[in-house]
Amino acid sequence: MKVTLKTIAEEAGLSITTVSRALAGYGDVNEDTRRRIVAIAQRLGYQPNLAARHLRSKQTRTIGMVIPLTSYFSDPFFMELLSGVGRQAAEYGYDLLLSAQQPGEEELSAYRRMVASSRIDGVVLARVLADDPRIAFLKEARHPFVAFGRSNANDYPYIDVDGATGVYRLVEHLVARGHRRIAIILSPRTLAFTTARFEGYQRALNEAGIALAGQYIVESDLTQEGGRMAAQRLLDLPSPPTAIVACNDAMAIGTMQAIRACGRVVGRDVAVAGFDDIPTAAFTDPPLTTVRQPIYDIGRRALDMLVCVIRQEPLDEAHVLLVPELIVRQSSGAPPSR
Amino acid sequence: MKVTLKTIAEEAGLSITTVSRALAGYGDVNEDTRRRIVAIAQRLGYQPNLAARHLRSKQTRTIGMVIPLTSYFSDPFFMELLSGVGRQAAEYGYDLLLSAQQPGEEELSAYRRMVASSRIDGVVLARVLADDPRIAFLKEARHPFVAFGRSNANDYPYIDVDGATGVYRLVEHLVARGHRRIAIILSPRTLAFTTARFEGYQRALNEAGIALAGQYIVESDLTQEGGRMAAQRLLDLPSPPTAIVACNDAMAIGTMQAIRACGRVVGRDVAVAGFDDIPTAAFTDPPLTTVRQPIYDIGRRALDMLVCVIRQEPLDEAHVLLVPELIVRQSSGAPPSR
DNA sequence: CTGTTAGCGCCTTCAG
DNA sequence: CTGAAGGCGCTAACAG
Numbered sequence: 001m002k003v004t005l006k007t008i009a010e011e012a013g014l015s016i017t018t019v020s021r022a023l024a025g026y027g028d029v030n031e032d033t034r035r036r037i038v039a040i041a042q043r044l045g046y047q048p049n050l051a052a053r054h055l056r057s058k059q060t061r062t063i064g065m066v067i068p069l070t071s072y073f074s075d076p077f078f079m080e081l082l083s084g085v086g087r088q089a090a091e092y093g094y095d096l097l098l099s100a101q102q103p104g105e106e107e108l109s110a111y112r113r114m115v116a117s118s119r120i121d122g123v124v125l126a127r128v129l130a131d132d133p134r135i136a137f138l139k140e141a142r143h144p145f146v147a148f149g150r151s152n153a154n155d156y157p158y159i160d161v162d163g164a165t166g167v168y169r170l171v172e173h174l175v176a177r178g179h180r181r182i183a184i185i186l187s188p189r190t191l192a193f194t195t196a197r198f199e200g201y202q203r204a205l206n207e208a209g210i211a212l213a214g215q216y217i218v219e220s221d222l223t224q225e226g227g228r229m230a231a232q233r234l235l236d237l238p239s240p241p242t243a244i245v246a247c248n249d250a251m252a253i254g255t256m257q258a259i260r261a262c263g264r265v266v267g268r269d270v271a272v273a274g275f276d277d278i279p280t281a282a283f284t285d286p287p288l289t290t291v292r293q294p295i296y297d298i299g300r301r302a303l304d305m306l307v308c309v310i311r312q313e314p315l316d317e318a319h320v321l322l323v324p325e326l327i328v329r330q331s332s333g334a335p336p337s338r
Numbered sequence: 339m340k341v342t343l344k345t346i347a348e349e350a351g352l353s354i355t356t357v358s359r360a361l362a363g364y365g366d367v368n369e370d371t372r373r374r375i376v377a378i379a380q381r382l383g384y385q386p387n388l389a390a391r392h393l394r395s396k397q398t399r400t401i402g403m404v405i406p407l408t409s410y411f412s413d414p415f416f417m418e419l420l421s422g423v424g425r426q427a428a429e430y431g432y433d434l435l436l437s438a439q440q441p442g443e444e445e446l447s448a449y450r451r452m453v454a455s456s457r458i459d460g461v462v463l464a465r466v467l468a469d470d471p472r473i474a475f476l477k478e479a480r481h482p483f484v485a486f487g488r489s490n491a492n493d494y495p496y497i498d499v500d501g502a503t504g505v506y507r508l509v510e511h512l513v514a515r516g517h518r519r520i521a522i523i524l525s526p527r528t529l530a531f532t533t534a535r536f537e538g539y540q541r542a543l544n545e546a547g548i549a550l551a552g553q554y555i556v557e558s559d560l561t562q563e564g565g566r567m568a569a570q571r572l573l574d575l576p577s578p579p580t581a582i583v584a585c586n587d588a589m590a591i592g593t594m595q596a597i598r599a600c601g602r603v604v605g606r607d608v609a610v611a612g613f614d615d616i617p618t619a620a621f622t623d624p625p626l627t628t629v630r631q632p633i634y635d636i637g638r639r640a641l642d643m644l645v646c647v648i649r650q651e652p653l654d655e656a657h658v659l660l661v662p663e664l665i666v667r668q669s670s671g672a673p674p675s676r
Numbered sequence: 677c678t679g680t681t682a683g684c685g686c687c688t689t690c691a692g
Numbered sequence: 693c694t695g696a697a698g699g700c701g702c703t704a705a706c707a708g
Contacts, residue, residue, distance in 0.1 A: 002454075004701060015679050020703060030677060047454030051398070052701035054389035055684050062435070069428060076617070079417040090407060090438035097400070097435055100428035116341070116385030118685095253621070279414070280618045283591070287623075342685055353695045358687060368693060390685035393700050456701095 003044045011040050023048075054118065062095045063306065064120035066110045068103040068127070075222075076278040077248070077295060078126065081148065084299020085124050092307050094121075108133055115143045122306045124148070124299075128158075128192045144309040146302045150319075151192045157309060159302050159320040163193045163275075166291035166324040167200030167245065170273050173289070174243045174332060175208045179271060183216035183241035185230045185251050197247050197275065216241055220251055227251025231258035235270070242270060243332070249274035249281045252288055256331065267333035277327055286330035293324055341382045349378050361386075392456065400433045401644065402458035404448045406441040406465070413560075414616040415586070415633060416464065419486065422637020423462050430645050432459075446471055453481045460644045462486070462637075466496075466530045482647040484640045488657075489530045495647060497640050497658040501531045501613075504629035504662040505538030505583065508611050511627070512581045512670060513546045517609060521554035521579035523568045523589050535585050535613065554579055558589055565589025569596035573608070580608060581670070587612035587619045590626055594669065605671035615665055624668035631662055 005023075009016045014033065022029045022037040023046075029037075040046075054060045065085065067078060086096050097120055101107040111134055114120050121144065125134055128149030138145045139156055147158040167184075174182050184201050187194045198217075205212060215237055220226035227246055234241055235258060246252035252274030256266045266272055267286045274281060277292035301320065308315050343361075347354045352371065360367045360375040361384075367375075378384075392398045403423065405416055424434050435458055439445040449472055452458050459482065463472055466487030476483045477494060485496040505522075512520050522539050525532045536555075543550060553575055558564035565584055572579055573596060584590035590612030594604045604610055605624045612619060615630035639658065646653050 002701095005703095006701080016701090017680080017703080018678055020701095021678090024703085028677060033677085045450075045454070047451055049393070049701050050455040050457050051389050051392035052684090053703080055387070055393050055686090055700090056702050056704085058684080060389070067424065069425065076417075079414075079421070082420075083417070086405065086436055086438045087407065095435055095437045097433055098424055099433045100424040112383070113385055116383065117388040118340075119388050280621050283618050283622045285621065285623045285625075340685095343687095344685080354686085355688085355696075356694055358685095359694090362687085366693060371693085387685050390700090391687080393684090393702090394686050394688090396700085 002049075003041075003046045004049065005046075007044060008037060008040050008046060011044070012037055058118065060119060060121050061093060062097050062120045063089050063303065064097045064099070064111075064114045064123045066107055066114070066123075066125070067098060067100045068107060069100050075250075076280065077276060080278070080295040081124075081126055081299045084296040085303050086299075087296075088300040088303035092303070094303075094307070108137065111137060115141055122146070122310045124302050124306060129190050130192045130195065131190075132192070144306060146306040146309065148298055148302055149192050154319070157305050157315055157318045159298055159305065159322070160193075161293045161298070161322045161324045163196035163324070164200035164203070166275060166293075166326075167197045167247075168204045169200075169326045170245055170275075170289070170291055171201055171204035172208075173326060173328060174245070174271055174273065175204065175210070177271065177332065179243040180208075180210055181213075181216065181239065181241040182210070182243045182245065183218070183234045185227055185234075185244065185246040185255065186217065186219045187222050187247040187251075188219065194247065201245065222248050222250060224250045224254040224257075227254025228258045228261075229254075231255035232261075235259065235262055235264075240270075243273070244270060245273045245275075247275055249276045249278045249288060249290055252290065252331075253280070253284055256284060256288075267331050271332040273332050281327075282329070284331070286333060289329045289332035290327050291324045292327050294322065298322070340387075341379075341384045342387065343384075345382060346375060346378050346384060349382070350375055396456060398457060398459050399431060400435050400458045401427055401641065402435045402437070402449075402452045402461045404445055404452070404461075404463070405436060405438045406445060407438050413588075414618065415614060418616070418633040419462075419464055419637045422634040423641050424637075425634075426638040426641035430641070432641075432645070446475065449475060453479055460484070460648045462640050462644060467528050468530045468533065469528075470530070482644060484644040484647065486636055486640055487530050492657070495643050495653055495656045497636055497643065497660070498531075499631045499636070499660045499662050501534035501662070502538035502541070504613060504631075504664075505535045505585075506542045507538075507664045508583055508613075508627070508629055509539055509542035510546075511664060511666060512583070512609055512611065513542065513548070515581075515609065515670065517581040518548055519551075519554065519577065519579040520548070520581045520583065521556070521572045523565060523572075523582065523584040523593065524555065524557045525560050525585040525589075526557065532585065539583065560586050560588060562588045562592040562595075565592025566596045566599075567592075569593035570599075573597065573600055573602075578608075581611070582608060583611045583613075585613055587614045587616045587626060587628055590628065590669075591618070591622055594622060594626075605669050609670040611670050619665075620667070622669070624671060627667045627670035628665050629662045630665050632660065636660070 005016045009019045022034040101110045123145040126148040128151045132151045218230045220230040274290040277290045281288040347357045360372040439448045461483040464486040470489045556568045558568040612628040615628045619626040
């Protein structure tokens with residue numbers, strides 16, 4: 001049988017209320033009765049029924065995250081973010097409720113369900129779209145949330161990495177090594193950060209006096225395989241690039257595959273750079289030059305912020321912008337062949 | 339304001355009961371009223387309050403997992419398992435409740451809380467100990483669970499990988515390449531799978547007519563750094579091993595670091611092999627020979643089993659044992675130097 | 677210091 | 693076919 005307050009109350013010959021208050025540590029309970037109640041609770045292994053508590057208190061001490069099903073598995077990015085959020089949530093005594101969903105309509109309705117059904121106190125969301133219905137919904141519902149990423153309408157608490165500066169430094173680095181034909185594999189335009197990263201690319205080329213060439217600008221889907229195919233197209237050009245910047249590490253790894261597949265050597269014949277610095281990046285062959293996003297820490301800080309929002313405490317900074325770090329490894333190693 | 343059954347009932351001029359039944363799809367509601375109620379619910383964006391529902395129905399459609407905090411971040415193993423479980427949970431309409439906890443007492447009490455507080459319908463647990471208090475607790479509480487791994491008392495539903503055979507094949511492979519001085523870096527003895535993997539090691543050496551040497555058997559903590567230190571000790575021996583088998587990939591990667599650090603070449607001077615085949619394993623330099631555990635699929639299947647247990651349906655197989663696959667890459671590449 | 681009362685939102689008898 | 697009543701387990705006034 002389940003042990004409830006009632007069980008304890010009967011055992012102690014007291015009312016449910018008193019037991020509740022004693023266990024909650026209220027001051028207005030006789031110290032002796034309190035001790036007695038606690039002892040019984042302990043002995044019976046009492047655990048409060050959280051469903052009941054949530055129903056009453058409208059609080060769940062649970063944070064929700066929706067994971068898009070497609071990128072779920074193959075996406076170290078999400079996993080790392082999740083780790084950071086989960087780690088910090090534990091710190092505050094919060095649990096994490098995960099719902100894996102197909103992106104799109106289902107995903108949005110997962111948010112709707114989570115929020116309206118009082119299962120969570122707040123939401124962390126990632127991979128912000130330029131025009132994001134999830135954010136629109138959460139704002140409208142006035143439900144606490146923090147996003148990893150800015151969108152067009154960014155009047156909400158977020159933490160983001162300055163992707164423009166990140167890619168700028170990356171391209172600058174490649175230019176310094178003598179590259180002039182520098183291609184970029186963009187992420188989908190719908191994602192908010194794509195614009196920023198592209199901007200960094202443009203600015204760096206501009207300052208180096210290199211004209212933007214449409215043929216060197218391609219778009220893919222953030223997967224390794226997508227990166228491989230995009231790179232293939234670039235390498236098949238009559239005048240192929242000597243350096244390829246991918247908007248994330250997974251696509252950069254795919255790019256390396258493509259380069260090897262056509263018999264060229266990464267870092268010697270074609271330089272490659274990524275973005276994220278996922279764990280694997282340090283172990284690729286050759287190790288990948290990239291821009292480090294401290295995803296794990298971002299997860300932790302996002303949760304810090306979210307807890308403030310939930311408690312309706314003022315945030316010291318509602319908009320955090322981190323400057324990413326350039327990590328130079330061997331994939332951008334040698335100057336271009338010519 | 340929150341939309342509840344009451345809101346809809348007032349709007350429709352009906353009782354809460356009828357609304358509830360209409361929305362639940364009971365047959366005993368006039369088709370017209372039903373339609374009208376559904377329309378109102380839709381218009382108002384009604385979402386049932388799950389806390390209330392759980393309180394009533396004693397069901398949560400939620401699966402719980404406790405993640406040990408230490409190995410959380412650095413552990414691709416858990417992340418992959420999580421992905422598989424989450425993926426399949428979505429299939430059944432279940433959500434995932436994660437609680438990150440310090441291993442030990444706190445971890446156990448997290449299980450206690452989850453179970454007794456009616457927050458979840460079932461539990462998936464991993465990294466089974468030889469003598470596992472969590473399993474003892476779940477069995478005693480008669481709470482649905484499925485484990486990834488067998489323990490000493492294995493009268494519970496589990497799915498496991500035949501680690502003995504896995505390591506056996508690994509060592510057999512090394513022997514075939516001419517190695518005789520083969521060391522093993524074990525995982526902690528408290529973990530159930532350590533015994534099995536060690537057994538595979540013993541059997542393979544035995545069949546090859548190689549005597550077991552205590553100096554070649556060391557133990558570490560499944561982390562990369564731990565692997566590095568353990569390998570260091572092995573390499574400092576007067577007669578160091580020509581091949582090192584680590585009980586997981588993380589330690590194998592640490593081993594490669596140690597080998598490089600003392601100026602030797604992995605795969606040429608010293609062969610290295612791991613266990614798991616984490617995503618990074620294919621990208622290490624050189625790529626890591628290992629034993630593939632289909633962790634993602636295991637997560638999915640564990641969830642399939644768990645759903646059966648929850649529904650009190652009979653399991654076709656309460657004990658699943660998968661035979662892992664040997665993945666030969668370059669880290670075990672060349673025959674020993676001598 | 678303790679007990680009574682009320683209700684969170686939902687579902688399920690049991691009567692009409 | 694519909695409604696009234698009761699209760700899941702907990703907490704928060706409000707009295708004594």
